[in-house]
Amino acid sequence: MKIIDLSKTIEYRSDDPFFMKIKVKHKSHKSAKLLIRFLGLPFKMPFGLPFKLFPKNFVGWADDTIQKMGVHATTHIDAPWHYSPKCDGKPAKTIDEIPLEWCFAEGIVIDMKHKKDFESITSSDIKIFLEKEKLKIKPGMIVLIKTGRDKLYGNGTLDFYTKGTGMSGEATAWLIDNGIKIMGIDQWGWDLPLTYQTKKAIETNRSDIFWEAHLIGQHKEYCHIEQLTNLDALPYSGFKVAVFPLKLKGASASPARVVAMIEE
Helix, strand or coil: EEEEEECCCCCCCCCCCCCHEEEEEEEEEHHHHHHHHHHHCCCCCCCCCCHHHHHCCCCCCEEEEEEEECCCCEEEEHHHHHHCCCCCCCCCCHHHHCHHHHHHHEEEEECCCCCCCCCEEEEHHHHHHHHHHHHCCCCCCCEEEEECCHHCCCCCCCCCHHHCCCHHHHHHHHHHHHCCEEEEEEECCCCCCCCHHHHHHHHHHHCCCCCHHHHHHCCCCCCEECCCCHHHCCCCCCEEEEEECCCCCCCEEEEEEEEEECCC
């Protein structure tokens, strides 16, 4: 079996905007040795071991602390709770309530790399692609939308979250109506870029533009993955996808290690 990683590395990057900043503190092996030797007794911990009783060649244990990371900061899966407190009049699921059966399934890639920045992906676009490639969407699949915008990440600009295509509301609804519970995209967000949506809403004085695809989740239950990578490494079909979120109580989303599996 070939396993292909579709996830970003969780790391600090100076060029990330403030709302995507991640901070992880790495603790050395040496610091653990000092903790074991000297800090146990004052803090009533089961340590205080003399150095002479340390196992031979024991250098201490490494440890790390995630000091800052939003649940939407890296490759992650959004829960229905992110879109609205209710879905179709019922309490929306938080990330710990997502059925795990949704999170492992046959995958399909919908190639939308030809779509220009700020041009919505429609259900017609998806249908044309499926017909051209002789593919079918089946209920329960995990649908991955390939835009190629993952290449914008880490280029030293703000392009990753200010540029891109994005799913329309009607295309999102169409996928849900065809039995899709989990869908994902390889750009910063599921919709058109938020900065663009804001600008267009103000210019046109319309209230139906901002977050239109996300807000389908107010009426139709689904989850989407954002900030996928490496979709170019996948065939359009013939693979499975695993996207298991952390079990964060009451959370709107969770980082996820998203992988594709291809039988060889």
